[in-house]
Amino acid sequence: MIFPRGAARSTDHAAVSGVVYDAVVVGSGVSGAIIANELSRAGKRVLILEAAAADDITLSGYEAYLKHFYEAVSKDNQSPYPENPNAPMPRSTDARKIPPGETDASAYLVQKGPFSTDTTYTRVFGGTAMHWEGKTPRMLPEDFEMRTRFGQGADWPLSYDDLAPYYVRAERELGVSADVEDQAYLGMTYDPDYVFPMKGLPLSYLDKMVAKDVDGMTVELDGEQYPIKVRAFPQARNGIPNAAYDGGKGFVPVGAVSTHQVEEGGRCQGNINCVPICPVQAKYNAGKTLAQAFKTGRVDLLAQTVASKIHVDPDTGRVTEVEYKTYSDPHSPDHETGTVRGDVFVLCANAIENARLMLASGLDGGNDLVGRNLMDHQYLLCWALMPEVCGTMRGSVCTGGISDLRGGGFRRQQAAFNIDIHNDGWGWAIGSPYTDLIGLVETQNKFGADLRGELVSRITRQLQLAIPVEVMPTESNRVTVDPSYKDQLGNMRPVISYHVPDYTLRGVAFARQLSTRLFQRLGAADYTVYDADDYAYVTYEGEGYVVRGGNHLAGTHMMGVDRSTSVVDADQRSWDHENLYLVGGGSMPSIGTSNITLTIAALCFRSAERIVEQLQADARPPQVPVG
Amino acid sequence: MPLHRITTTEDLHRYLRAALQLEHATIPPYLTALYSMHPNTNLDAFHIIRVVAVEEMLHLTLAANVLNAVGGTPDLTAPDFVPTYPAFLPDGEDDFQVDRERFSKKAVDTFLKIERPGVAPDEESRIKHREGASRSLLAAPEDDSMHFYSIGEFYEEIRRGLVHLQAEKAKAGEELFSGDPARQVTPEYYYSGGGEIIPVTDLESAVAALRLIGEQGEGLGGAIFDNEGELAHYYRFKQLLHGRYYQEGDGPDDPTGPPLVVDWDAVYPVKTNASLEDYREAPGLYAAAVEFNRQYASFLSLLTDAYTGRPELLIDAVVEMFRLRDGMTSLIRNPLPGADGLTAGPTFEVAAVSAIGSA
Numbered sequence: 001m002i003f004p005r006g007a008a009r010s011t012d013h014a015a016v017s018g019v020v021y022d023a024v025v026v027g028s029g030v031s032g033a034i035i036a037n038e039l040s041r042a043g044k045r046v047l048i049l050e051a052a053a054a055d056d057i058t059l060s061g062y063e064a065y066l067k068h069f070y071e072a073v074s075k076d077n078q079s080p081y082p083e084n085p086n087a088p089m090p091r092s093t094d095a096r097k098i099p100p101g102e103t104d105a106s107a108y109l110v111q112k113g114p115f116s117t118d119t120t121y122t123r124v125f126g127g128t129a130m131h132w133e134g135k136t137p138r139m140l141p142e143d144f145e146m147r148t149r150f151g152q153g154a155d156w157p158l159s160y161d162d163l164a165p166y167y168v169r170a171e172r173e174l175g176v177s178a179d180v181e182d183q184a185y186l187g188m189t190y191d192p193d194y195v196f197p198m199k200g201l202p203l204s205y206l207d208k209m210v211a212k213d214v215d216g217m218t219v220e221l222d223g224e225q226y227p228i229k230v231r232a233f234p235q236a237r238n239g240i241p242n243a244a245y246d247g248g249k250g251f252v253p254v255g256a257v258s259t260h261q262v263e264e265g266g267r268c269q270g271n272i273n274c275v276p277i278c279p280v281q282a283k284y285n286a287g288k289t290l291a292q293a294f295k296t297g298r299v300d301l302l303a304q305t306v307a308s309k310i311h312v313d314p315d316t317g318r319v320t321e322v323e324y325k326t327y328s329d330p331h332s333p334d335h336e337t338g339t340v341r342g343d344v345f346v347l348c349a350n351a352i353e354n355a356r357l358m359l360a361s362g363l364d365g366g367n368d369l370v371g372r373n374l375m376d377h378q379y380l381l382c383w384a385l386m387p388e389v390c391g392t393m394r395g396s397v398c399t400g401g402i403s404d405l406r407g408g409g410f411r412r413q414q415a416a417f418n419i420d421i422h423n424d425g426w427g428w429a430i431g432s433p434y435t436d437l438i439g440l441v442e443t444q445n446k447f448g449a450d451l452r453g454e455l456v457s458r459i460t461r462q463l464q465l466a467i468p469v470e471v472m473p474t475e476s477n478r479v480t481v482d483p484s485y486k487d488q489l490g491n492m493r494p495v496i497s498y499h500v501p502d503y504t505l506r507g508v509a510f511a512r513q514l515s516t517r518l519f520q521r522l523g524a525a526d527y528t529v530y531d532a533d534d535y536a537y538v539t540y541e542g543e544g545y546v547v548r549g550g551n552h553l554a555g556t557h558m559m560g561v562d563r564s565t566s567v568v569d570a571d572q573r574s575w576d577h578e579n580l581y582l583v584g585g586g587s588m589p590s591i592g593t594s595n596i597t598l599t600i601a602a603l604c605f606r607s608a609e610r611i612v613e614q615l616q617a618d619a620r621p622p623q624v625p626v627g
Numbered sequence: 628m629p630l631h632r633i634t635t636t637e638d639l640h641r642y643l644r645a646a647l648q649l650e651h652a653t654i655p656p657y658l659t660a661l662y663s664m665h666p667n668t669n670l671d672a673f674h675i676i677r678v679v680a681v682e683e684m685l686h687l688t689l690a691a692n693v694l695n696a697v698g699g700t701p702d703l704t705a706p707d708f709v710p711t712y713p714a715f716l717p718d719g720e721d722d723f724q725v726d727r728e729r730f731s732k733k734a735v736d737t738f739l740k741i742e743r744p745g746v747a748p749d750e751e752s753r754i755k756h757r758e759g760a761s762r763s764l765l766a767a768p769e770d771d772s773m774h775f776y777s778i779g780e781f782y783e784e785i786r787r788g789l790v791h792l793q794a795e796k797a798k799a800g801e802e803l804f805s806g807d808p809a810r811q812v813t814p815e816y817y818y819s820g821g822g823e824i825i826p827v828t829d830l831e832s833a834v835a836a837l838r839l840i841g842e843q844g845e846g847l848g849g850a851i852f853d854n855e856g857e858l859a860h861y862y863r864f865k866q867l868l869h870g871r872y873y874q875e876g877d878g879p880d881d882p883t884g885p886p887l888v889v890d891w892d893a894v895y896p897v898k899t900n901a902s903l904e905d906y907r908e909a910p911g912l913y914a915a916a917v918e919f920n921r922q923y924a925s926f927l928s929l930l931t932d933a934y935t936g937r938p939e940l941l942i943d944a945v946v947e948m949f950r951l952r953d954g955m956t957s958l959i960r961n962p963l964p965g966a967d968g969l970t971a972g973p974t975f976e977v978a979a980v981s982a983i984g985s986a
Contacts, residue, residue, distance in 0.1 A: 002856075058885065063670050070667070199815075240815050240942075250814065252823070264674070269945060 003057045003257050003287070007294035008125075008301050011047075013326055013338050016302065021047040022615050024322055024342035026307045026357070028054065029127020030597055031584045031604050032348035033289035034173060038608035040296040044615055047300045047340055049324060051087035054125035054303035057287045059258040065130075065277055075427070075434075077131045077551065080277045081124045084330040085488040087306055092118040092549070097535040103495075109352075110485045110495040116535040117498055119376050119549025121350045125303065126286040128350060128551065129597065131276040133397055134236040134283045136176050136598040137418075138167050140407045141187040143592030146472070150411040152503065153472040154589040157561045157570040160188070163602050168194070170601035171234075174284045175253055177201050177268075178234030185231070186407040197251035198239040200232045201268065204423045205391035206463065207232075207400035213522050214402070219514060222410035230421065232400050236284035236597075237268045256281035257291045272424045274397045304328065308337070308491050310345070310361040312577060319345045319580045325489045333488045343618055344579045344611055348604075351375075351586035355479040355556035356494040358582070365557070365567040366576050371480055373473035373558050375591055377550030378500055380417075380467040380508050381429040382515035384524035389460045393433070395423040398466075405514075406593040415507030417469040418593040419514075425462035426527075428548070433459050463524055465515055469507040469547070470593050471500070473555050500547060505540035508547060552596045554585035571610040572603060579614070583607055633788025636697065636803070642785050643694040647701055648717040649778065650687040650840075652710050653741055654680060655975045656727050656734070659897060662955045663729035663972075668893035672730065672867055679738070679860045682843050688812050688824055688941075689836040691934040695810040696827035697789075697803055701934040703927040709977050712900045716741065718781035727975065729897040735867050742844050742861040743777055778844055782837050789837075793830045804829050809936055816938040851879055895959050897972040905971075909964050912971045919954035924977040926951060 022044035025032045036046045055061055069080035078091045094107030095118035104111045111117070122128045141160035146153035168191075179200035180190050203211070211230035219226045238253040245251040255265035265281035274283055281288075293299045302324070309323040321339040328334070347354045355371040364370045402419040410416075426432035433455065440446040440454050471477075477499065481492035500508075512528075519526045530537060530546040537546050560566025563575035572587045574580040583604060585596045633639050657680040664673055691701040702708070710717070713724040723740045775781040789803070796803040804827075811826040825836045842853035844860050851862045851873055858873055865882070866872050872884030898905060903920075906913035926947050933940040958971045 059674060060670050067667055243813070243815060267945075269949075 003291040004294050007291075007299075008054045008057070008303060010294075011300040011302065013302060013305070013336070016047060016300065016340055017338060019045075019047075019341070021045050021300075021340070021342040023047070023344045023346055023611065024049065024340050025346045025348055026322065027051075027127060027348035027350070027353070028125050028286065028290060028301070029348060029350065029584075030129040030174075030286045030289070031600055032127070032346075033129075033286040033293060034601055034604040035346050035348060035583060035608050035611070036299050037289050037293035037296075038605065039611060039615075040293050040298040042608075042612045043298070044612065045298050045300075046293075047302065047342065049305045049307050049322070049340065050125055050301060050303045051306040052084055052124045052303065053082075053330065054301060057125070057257050057291070059256060059264070062256070062258070062281065062287075066279055069273070069277055075273075075276070077120050077276045078122060081122055081130070082330070084123065086304070086325075086327045086330050086333070086335070087123045088487050088493075089123040090120045092120050094118070095535045095549075097533070097537075105485055105493075108487070108493055110482070110493050112495060112497045113499075115498050115500050115538065117376065117496065117549040118536060119553060120551050121352065121553060123353075126290070129284065129286040132283075132551075132597060133275045133595070134278075135398060135420075135595045136171070136174060136178075136234045136236050137403075137594045138183070138188055138234075139163075139592050139594045139599055141189075142407050142411070143590055143594070146411070146590050150409075152411060154558065154560065156589050157559055163599070163606070164189075166602035166605045167598065169605045170598050172197055172251070173289060173605075174236035174598065174601060175238060175251075175288075176234050176236055176598075177239035178232070182232045183234055185403065193244075193247070195242045195244045196234065197242060197245050198253065199242050201235055201237060201239045201396065201399055203230065203232055203400045204395035204421075206386075206395075206423055207421050209386065209388075209390045210421055210463070210518075210522060211400075214518060217518075217521060219405065221405070221408065221510070222413060224409055226404050226408060228402050228404040230400050231403050233398060233403075233420075234598075235268075235396065235399075237274070237278075237396060238266060238282045239268060254284075254288045257285075257287040268396055270395045272393055272395065272397060302326070302340070304330075306489060306491060307347075307349075307357055308360070308489070310357065310363060310580070311339070312361075312363065317577050319577050325491070327489065333490075335489055343615060344581065346581045346583055346607075346611065348583045350584055351553035351556045352479050352494050352496075354582050354584060354586050356481060356492065358557070359479070359481045360492045363576070365574075367564055367567075369475075369558070369565075369567050371556050372475045372478045373555040373589075374477045374479055374496070374498060374553070375471045375473055375555035375588075377468035377552045377591065377593070378471060378504055378508065378547040379428075379550050380469060380511050380515075380545060380547055381464060382467065382512065382519075382526070382528045383426045383429045383462065383464045384519045384522070384526045384528070385458070386461040386463050387523045389457070390463065392423060392425045392460050392462045397424050398422055401465075403593075413503075413506065414510060415470045415472075415504045416593050417467050417507050417511050419511070420466040420468070422464040422466050424464075425459055426464050428466060429464055429528075432462060463519075463522070465518070467508075467511045467515070468550050468552070468593055468595075469504050469511060470591065471504050473558065473589065474499075474501055477555075479556055500538050502540070505538065505545075508538075508545050509540050509543060512543075512545060552585065552591060554588040554591045554596055557582040557586040558589045559587045560589065572607045573610065573614075579618075581607055581611060633784060633791065636792060639697055639785070639788050639792060640694065640699040642781075642788065643690060643697070643699055644701070644705075645717045646690040646782070646785065647687060647694065647703065648708055648710075649781070650683050650690055651703065651708065652714060652717055652725065653683050654687075655709075655712070655973070656725050656737070657683065658955060659727045659959075659972055660730040660734050660738075662952065662959050663895045663897045665893040665895065669730070669890055671887040672889050675863050675867060676730070676738075679742075679863060682860065685817070685824065686840045686843070687930075688817055688934070689827075689840055692811050692825065692827040693785075693789075693833050693836050695934065696806045696829075696833060697792075698805045701931060703931045703934075704924070706978060708927070709975055712975070716778070718775050718778055720775060720777065726899050727901070727972065728899040729972075730894045731891060732868070735864055738864045739861060741778070742859070742864060744779065744861060779841050782841050786834055786837050789830060789833055804833070807936070810934070810938075812934065812938045812941065816933075816941045851877065895970045896968060897959055898963055898966060898969040901963075901972045902974050903976055905963065905966070909971075912958065912961060912963065915954070915958055915961075916971065916974050919951070919958060919973045920976050922947070922950055922954055923973070923975060927977065 028050040065080035072079035088108040090109045098113035144156040177198035178196040215229040268282040325335045557567035817824040871882040873882040874884035
C-alpha cells in the first residue's frame with residue numbers, strides 16, 4: 001500500500017485557519033482512520049489532528065520503531081515508540097502500588113486507586129492499533145443484552161444483528177483470518193455464504209498439545225455443564241486469502257505501507273512479537289487505512305497538534321471549533337495555539353483521552369456521565385511448565401484458546417472470561433525469556449552448551465494462560481481531570497479512580513481454579529505465584545490474585561437510548577452536542593470478553609454512514625441573519 | 628534467421644525448464660548480497676534486494692505453472708538445475724556472468740544487467756548466434772548456439788511458441804493445455820504484495836503469467852512502472868545507484884522520490900563464489916556449509932513436490948526459508964581463516980550433496 005508522498009504535510013496550521021472542514025477528526029488510530037477514510041470516500045473534506053509526530057509513513061520510519069524495540073531493555077507495549085512529553089502516554093512499567101487514600105501522580109496517568117492499573121494506550125500516528133495484538137473476536141449476542149439477560153451492567157441500544165453487517169465491513173478493513181466453523185458458537189451467527197477474508201491461521205503446536213488433553217473436558221458452573229475445547233482465534237493478521245470471499249471475488253491482503261514500493265506483510269511469518277510491533281506489517285495497523293484515506297486527496301493532517309479544548313456555542317450546544325496546541329520539539333514545552341473548524345467533529349482519541357478532552361473542556365455530558373463507567377479487561381495470568389517440549393516461542397503471540405466460558409447463565413453471578421494460550425511463554429507473567437537467562441546464569445552458574453540446553457528445554461515448555469475477565473460498568477470507575485495535574489504543554493492529565501468489582505473477582509477466582517485443573521490434566525507443573533507486594537494484587541474470599549490491565553479501554557461515554565443515562569446515542573453522537581461524535585471503546589456499554597478493536601471498527605463504519613447523512617442534511621445550514 | 632525456435636511441445640517444455648532454471652539462477656546471488664549487509668543497516672537497500680528476490684520466487688512459481696499447464700513436469704532436483712558460479716544466465720545471454728558476491732556497486736551492476744529492459748537495441752542483437760563453443764555452464768534451452776539479448780527476449784520466444792503451438796494443436800484437434808489443473812499453484816498458497824500468482828489453464832492465462840514476469844523484471848517498452856503501478860526490478864536497482872526512489876511521473880534516468888542512503892561499507896566481505904574447497908582448513912565452516920547445502924537441496928526437493936501436485940507444501944516452505952536464512956547468515960558472519968579478512972558464505976553446491984550423501 002503506497003502512502004502518498006507528502007500526505008502527512010498536505011496542509012499547515014496557517015492554511016487550515018480559514019477552512020471549514022466537513023469533519024474534524026481528533027486522533028489517527030483505527031477509529032480516526034476508518035472515519036476519515038469513509039467520509040473522504042463519500043466526498044467529504046476531513047482534517048485529522050494527531051497529537052504525536054507523523055512524518056510520512058515510510059518503511060524506514062516503521063523500522064525505526066522496530067530498531068528501538070529490538071534495542072530496548074524492557075519489551076513492553078510502548079517500547080518501540082518514542083517518548084513524547086507533549087503527548088505523553090501510559091506505560092505498563094509506570095504502575096506503582098497505591099497506599100490507601102493516596103494518589104500516585106508519578107507518571108502520565110494520575111492514579112487515585114484503590115487499584116493500580118498498568119493499562120496502556122499508544123499515542124503515535126496510527127494509535128494503539130500499532131501495538132495491538134490483532135485478535136478480533138466479535139462480541140456475543142448476549143453481550144449486547146447484559147441487563148435484560150443477566151441483570152448486570154447495561155444493555156446496548158444495538159443488537160448483534162444490528163452490528164453484524166458492520167462486523168463484516170470491519171473484518172474486511174482489518175483483514176481478518178478465521179474460519180466460520182470455528183467462530184460460530186455461543187449464538188454468533190453469520191450469513192449462510194459468509195467466509196472471512198482469509199482462512200483461519202493454524203493452531204500452534206502448543207495449542208495442539210493443550211488440546212490433546214483438554215478437549216472434551218467438562219466444566220460445571222452454576223448448575224450447567226460446559227464442554228470445553230481449544231479453538232482458533234480470529235486475527236487481523238494476513239493469512240491465506242479465501243477464494244470464496246465476497247461471492248467468489250476473493251480477497252487481496254494489504255501488506256506494508258510506505259511512501260515507496262515495498263513487498264512486505266504479505267503473510268504472517270510467525271514472528272512472536274506481534275505486540276508491540278509486527279516486524280513485517282502482516283498485522284493490521286491503522287496506517288493501512290490512513291494510506292487509502294490520503295489517496296482520496298480530501299484528507300488533511302495536522303500532526304504534533306494536540307486538541308486541547310472543545311468550544312461549544314452556549315445557545316445551540318453545537319461545537320464551533322477545536323482549540324489545539326502545536327509544538328515542534330517534543331521535549332520542549334514551547335507551543336502555539338490555534339483553532340480548527342468543521343461542520344462535524346469526531347473524537348477518536350480513545351476511551352480515556354476522549355473523556356479527558358471533554359472534561360478538560362468543561363463538558364460532562366450534562367449528566368456527569370462523561371468519564372464514568374471506565375472499563376477494561378482484567379487479565380489473570382497462570383503459568384506452568386509442560387511435561388514435554390511444546391515449541392513455545394513459535395507462531396504469532398496467540399493463536400488459540402478456550403472460549404466456551406465467554407457466555408452462559410452463570411453471568412448472573414460472575415464474570416465471563418476467555419482463556420488465551422500464549423505462544424510467547426511466560427513473558428507477560430515474569431519477563432521470560434530474559435528472566436530465564438538471567439536466572440540460569442546468575443543463580444545456577446550455567447554457561448555454554450549447558451546454558452543453551454537449559455534455556456531451550458525450559459522456554460519451549462512454558463505454557464502461559466492469559467485470561468481476560470470482563471468488567472461491568474461502575475460509575476465510580478472513572479476518568480476525571482484536575483488542574484493540579486498537567487502535562488508539559490499544560491493539558492490536564494487523566495486522573496483515574498478504579499477498583500476491580502467483586503463480580504469480576506468471582507470470575508477471576510473461578511478462572512484460577514480452572515487453570516489448576518487444566519494444568520493437572522496436562523501434567524504441567526504450576527509455577528503461578530501472586531506476589532502480595534505486586535501493585536496489581538487483589539484479594540477475594542481470602543485468596544490473592546494479580547490482575548493486569550488489558551488495554552481494552554471502554555465505557556467513558558457510553559451509548560444508550562436515553563439521554564439521561566448515557567452520553568451518546570447508538571450512532572455515537574453526543575446527546576448534548578448534535579454535531580459532535582465521540583467514537584471508540586468509550587461508547588461501548590459492555591465489552592464482554594472480546595478484544596475491543598473489531599467492535600470499535602464496526603461501530604465506526606456505522607457511525608460514518610450517519611455522519612455522511614448528517615452532513616448531507618446539514619449541507620446548507622440555515623443562516624442566522626447577523627445584525 | 629536459421630534459428631531453432633519453438634516448434635514442438637518438447638521444445639516448449641525445454642524452454643520452460645530453462646525458464647525455471649533461469650529464475651532460480653538469480654536467487655543465490657541476490658540472497659548472498661542481501662544477507663551480506665550488516666544487520667540493521669542499509670534498510671532501503673535490504674528491502675529493494677529482498678523484494679526482487681521474493682519476486683524471483685514468484686517468477687519461478689509462475690514458470691512452474693506454465694510448464695505444468697502444458698503437460699510438463701518441473702524438477703528442481705535435476706543434476707544441472709543449480710548453476711555453478713560464476714555462471715552465464717540459462718537464457719543464453721553471454722556478455723556477462725553472474726557471481727555470488729557481497730553487496731557492492733559491482734554486484735548491483737550485475738543485477739542491472741540481469742534485469743535489463745527486454746527490448747534489444749536493434750533486431751540484429753535481439754537473438755544472436757554465439758560464435759564458437761559456448762562457455763555457458765548451463766544447458767541452453769534448445770540450441771547452444773542460440774542466445775537472447777535479455778530475459779525479456781527469452782520469454783518473448785516462449786510466448787511466441789505458445790501461440791504457435793496452440794494454433795497447431797487446434798488444427799490437429801488437440802489440446803496444448805493438457806496439464807493437471809491440480810498442479811497449479813493458486814493464490815491460496817502463494818502471494819506477495821507485489822504480484823499475484825496466476826493459475827495457468829489456457830493461452831490467455833499463460834501469456835498473462837509470462838507478462839507478469841516480464842513486467843516485474845525489466846519493465847516493458849521502457850515503462851518504469853507497470854500496469855499495477857509497480858516499479859520494475861531494473862529501476863528498483865537503479866534507485867540504489869541514484870540514491871533516490873522513483874515516484875510516479877519520473878523518467879527512467881531521473882528519480883525524484885524520497886532520498887535513499889546506501890552504506891556500501893556496512894557489508895560483510897563475503898568471499899566471491901565461495902566453494903566447499905575454500906573451507907577445507909576450517910572444519911567448522913565446512914560442516915556449516917555442507918549442512919546449508921543439504922538444507923538447500925532438501926528445499927529444492929520440497930519445492931519440486933509443491934510444484935507437482937502438493938501446493939500446500941509452500942506453506943511449510945516458509946519455515947525452511949527461515950532455516951536457510953539462518954544458515955546463510957551464520958556462514959556470512961564468520962571470518963574465513965587465511966583469506967585476508969574475507970568471510971565465508973553459502974556455496975549452493977547441491978550437486979556435492981548427493982556425492983557426500985552417497986559416500
